[in-house]
Amino acid sequence: MSEKVEVVLDQICREVGNDRTRLLDILREVQHRFGGVSGEAVDLIAQRLETPRVEIESVVSFYAFLSEKPNGNVVIRICDDIIDRMHGSETVARAFESELGVQMGQATEDGKISLTHTPCIGMCDQAPAALINDVVVTHLSSDTARTIVAELRENHDPTQLVKELGDGNNAHDLVSSMVQNNIRLRGPVILTDFEPGSALKKALAMSPVEVIRNVKTARLRGRGGAGFPTGMKWEFTRAAKADKRYIICNADEGEPGTFKDRVLLTEYPDLLFEGMTIGGYAIGAKEGIVYLRGEYTYLRKFLESVLERRREEGILGRSVCGVEDFDFDIRIQMGAGAYICGEETALISSCEGLRGDPKNRPPFPAQSGYLGYPSSVNNVETLCCTARIMEHGPGWFSSHGTDRSTGTKLLSISGDCKRPGIYEVSLSTSLREILGLAGAEDAQALQVGGPSGQMVGRQEFDKTICYDDFPTGGSMMVFGPQRNLLEVVHAFLEFFVEESCGYCTPCRVGNVLLKQRIEKILDEKGEPADLQYLEELAQTVKMASRCGLGQTSPNPVLSTLKRFRSEYERRVKPATDGRQPGFDLSEAVAQAVNIVGRESTHS
Amino acid sequence: MSKPKIATTSLAGCFGCHMSLLDIDERILELAELVEFHKWPINDRKSFSAQCAVGLIEGGCCNEENVEVLRTFRSSCDVLVSVGDCAIMGGIPAMRNMVPLEECLQEAFVDGPTVHNPTGAIPNDVEIPLLLDKVYPCHEVVKIDYYLPGCPPPADTLWEALVALLTNKPISLPYNLIKYD
Numbered sequence: 001m002s003e004k005v006e007v008v009l010d011q012i013c014r015e016v017g018n019d020r021t022r023l024l025d026i027l028r029e030v031q032h033r034f035g036g037v038s039g040e041a042v043d044l045i046a047q048r049l050e051t052p053r054v055e056i057e058s059v060v061s062f063y064a065f066l067s068e069k070p071n072g073n074v075v076i077r078i079c080d081d082i083i084d085r086m087h088g089s090e091t092v093a094r095a096f097e098s099e100l101g102v103q104m105g106q107a108t109e110d111g112k113i114s115l116t117h118t119p120c121i122g123m124c125d126q127a128p129a130a131l132i133n134d135v136v137v138t139h140l141s142s143d144t145a146r147t148i149v150a151e152l153r154e155n156h157d158p159t160q161l162v163k164e165l166g167d168g169n170n171a172h173d174l175v176s177s178m179v180q181n182n183i184r185l186r187g188p189v190i191l192t193d194f195e196p197g198s199a200l201k202k203a204l205a206m207s208p209v210e211v212i213r214n215v216k217t218a219r220l221r222g223r224g225g226a227g228f229p230t231g232m233k234w235e236f237t238r239a240a241k242a243d244k245r246y247i248i249c250n251a252d253e254g255e256p257g258t259f260k261d262r263v264l265l266t267e268y269p270d271l272l273f274e275g276m277t278i279g280g281y282a283i284g285a286k287e288g289i290v291y292l293r294g295e296y297t298y299l300r301k302f303l304e305s306v307l308e309r310r311r312e313e314g315i316l317g318r319s320v321c322g323v324e325d326f327d328f329d330i331r332i333q334m335g336a337g338a339y340i341c342g343e344e345t346a347l348i349s350s351c352e353g354l355r356g357d358p359k360n361r362p363p364f365p366a367q368s369g370y371l372g373y374p375s376s377v378n379n380v381e382t383l384c385c386t387a388r389i390m391e392h393g394p395g396w397f398s399s400h401g402t403d404r405s406t407g408t409k410l411l412s413i414s415g416d417c418k419r420p421g422i423y424e425v426s427l428s429t430s431l432r433e434i435l436g437l438a439g440a441e442d443a444q445a446l447q448v449g450g451p452s453g454q455m456v457g458r459q460e461f462d463k464t465i466c467y468d469d470f471p472t473g474g475s476m477m478v479f480g481p482q483r484n485l486l487e488v489v490h491a492f493l494e495f496f497v498e499e500s501c502g503y504c505t506p507c508r509v510g511n512v513l514l515k516q517r518i519e520k521i522l523d524e525k526g527e528p529a530d531l532q533y534l535e536e537l538a539q540t541v542k543m544a545s546r547c548g549l550g551q552t553s554p555n556p557v558l559s560t561l562k563r564f565r566s567e568y569e570r571r572v573k574p575a576t577d578g579r580q581p582g583f584d585l586s587e588a589v590a591q592a593v594n595i596v597g598r599e600s601t602h603s
Numbered sequence: 604m605s606k607p608k609i610a611t612t613s614l615a616g617c618f619g620c621h622m623s624l625l626d627i628d629e630r631i632l633e634l635a636e637l638v639e640f641h642k643w644p645i646n647d648r649k650s651f652s653a654q655c656a657v658g659l660i661e662g663g664c665c666n667e668e669n670v671e672v673l674r675t676f677r678s679s680c681d682v683l684v685s686v687g688d689c690a691i692m693g694g695i696p697a698m699r700n701m702v703p704l705e706e707c708l709q710e711a712f713v714d715g716p717t718v719h720n721p722t723g724a725i726p727n728d729v730e731i732p733l734l735l736d737k738v739y740p741c742h743e744v745v746k747i748d749y750y751l752p753g754c755p756p757p758a759d760t761l762w763e764a765l766v767a768l769l770t771n772k773p774i775s776l777p778y779n780l781i782k783y784d
Contacts (some may be wrong), residue, residue, distance in 0.1 A: 045658065102607060288616070352732070527746070577678055578678065578683075578746040579674065579677070579746075580675040580744055580746065583670075583739065583744045587669065587736075588735040588736050588739070589667055589736075591703075591705065593709060595705055595725065596733065598665050600733050601667070
């Protein structure tokens with residue numbers, strides 16, 4: 001390793017004060033500068049941080065955006081979620097492969113351009129999309145794939161690929177992205193004008209306890225999908241005895257089909273930061289962390305600039321709004337491509353510079369979270385809602401929606417619909433109304449809440465998105481009558497198999513077994529008993545898994561078995577002579593026949 | 604009425620499950636009261652001459668002969684039970700599933716450090732059944748009605764299960780018969 005590298009690594013480590021808990025930042029920077037984290041780099045980092053090298057290696061191997069082998073200078077990551085596939089991402093991928101002369105997962109001969117798949121990058125409303133380094137390219141086709149490769153070969157600079165800027169802040173100098181917001185429907189609560197500082201000043205005029213009481217009176221529930229009452233979470237965090245507390249914003253929007261946080265971060269960063277500052281005041285935190293998914297790196301500089309502006313305006317930093325004993329600042333923690341980090345305890349692990357493994361609960365983060373301090377982890381949209389509650393009062397907030405599900409909800413609608421994008425609707429809106437808004441009246445199924453949610457059929461389209469019917473983090477994937485729903489289930493399981501952290505067996509192994517059995521049925525080799533097998537195994541995985549990933553990953557199987565059973569039943573038939581149609585003896589002995597050069601004597 | 608017949612076999616197993624069956628000790632006399640052992644390794648009968656009520660399968664399928672025997676058991680037994688971890692999951696023999704078949708044979712007969720094989724040939728007699736590409740658990744080859752896990756399942760587990768099956772009573776296995784750590 002050259003001296004120069006050692007100097008650079010020294011500098012990178014020093015920038016975060018050789019702090020072990022900032023390992024993820026260090027590794028991201030090393031990856032960025034050198035295209036990979038080599039064994040030598042691992043050694044050097046381990047020395048600087050006084051940490052066993054195996055810990056560094058285990059972090060590098062965990063995150064999709066970190067690699068030991070150097071990637072090309074340009075890494076093309078094609079989004080591979082089901083919505084992108086429905087819009088032709090596989091054709092696009094083939095076009096990239098043939099233009100580059102490589103297969104998925106390989107780099108070009110000169111080592112300059114790598115090609116790979118990535119799970120949902122939050123662009124389902126403008127699919128097929130890809131990440132090229134940090135640059136998002138949308139609405140891909142095999143034609144654009146060819147042009148992109150030609151240009152990259154020329155200049156190796158993905159930023160040059162952006163010809164037309166998107167709307168709103170996507171065109172901001174610090175964003176300069178072709179991403180479109182696709183805001184289709186603005187509701188009264190979130191997607192309206194906001195004056196930075198207005199909500200915060202009202203909050204600071206109250207005592208922290210009063211702020212929490214207002215959030216409770218508004219009956220706000222978490223918008224990430226689980227629906228835990230936000231006021232209660234803040235109260236628990238405030239009540240925990242400690243010298244420090246943290247408020248953490250979960251902006252690791254990884255649930256396939258969700259992209260509402262992308263739009264909030266682009267257009268309403270002040271609303272979010274204000275919500276965090278209010279939360280910090282309420283729970284008694286001096287520091288907030290925004291955990292921003294690696295896929296949204298293109299928004300980072302812009303968000304940093306908004307934070308800086310807020311510091312200059314005196315609404316962030318020391319003595320916020322002139323309140324002497326309230327110092328509060330926010331830092332952005334970048335993720336590195338791991339769905340599991342959207343789970344709050346895994347997110348905390350990741351903030352601490354560890355693998356994104358979930359932690360055991362209890363203790364809950366409100367008692368012992370980031371670095372062992374009480375922490376409140378809230379969704380982007382939830383924090384935006386808390387700012388609105390301060391701005392307009394809890395009574396106004398709870399006048400929207402239903403009694404038990406107050407306020408509005410941002411939906412990310414994609415798939416087989418005429419108008420994919422963001423919709424802010426009341427929590428009392430029915431699925432049928434939502435499909436009508438998006439132009440998807442002929443939908444055969446709606447996946448509510450992403451792969452970990454529920455697949456719902458026509459007979460239940462009159463139910464609503466309130467917390468009692470179909471609570472959702474906002475992902476709404478529409479599947480038209482032409483879609484094979486079992487293929488959708490299969491794609492979801494592939495996703496979970498890939499994203500399972502591997503810590504607990506039910507999730508690591510169970511999801512693979514579920515996927516294999518779905519494959520058997522899709523190949524028309526299934527038998528009726530397979531349905532019972534799927535049901536039992538799915539229940540086991542749900543019950544025995546350690547965190548939310550495994551506890552929800554069997555949902556695509558269970559919800560389709562419940563609501564679309566005929567899709568399974570028409571593909572399975574009872575085995576004749578008790579033989580399994582999935583087993584083909586001549587196929588199984590083919591290798592041996594090849595090796596020894598004689599035919600099987602059995603049939 | 605004649606006694607129900609049972610049959611047992613060991614496919615890609617180690618006969619440990621059969622040893623465990625013998626571990627029911629003197630209860631084997633009671634079992635003999637209940638059933639007739641139609642085809643099992645003790646009498647070494649080559650083929651079925653009658654339909655059996657119960658077939659016990661030890662071991663998974665690693666070669667074509669295993670498949671043939673298992674299929675014959677399936678058509679000749681009303682109820683088929685996978686006994687032990689090899690039958691249920693492939694067990695130890697399935698460790699080769701991680702390695703391509705050709706490499707397995709190469710290592711076993713040519714490259715292995717203790718192999719003496721001057722011709723370097725891989726055994727290939729027509730009497731030797733062809734190996735499958737991997738070791739399959741029995742239920743992936745034929746339909747299996749019941750599973751008795753364990754390596755091997757304790758004699759008492761086998762006893763309780765067989766008696767329940769043959770007397771048509773619900774099985775109740777106490778915790779200590781189905782815990783494995």
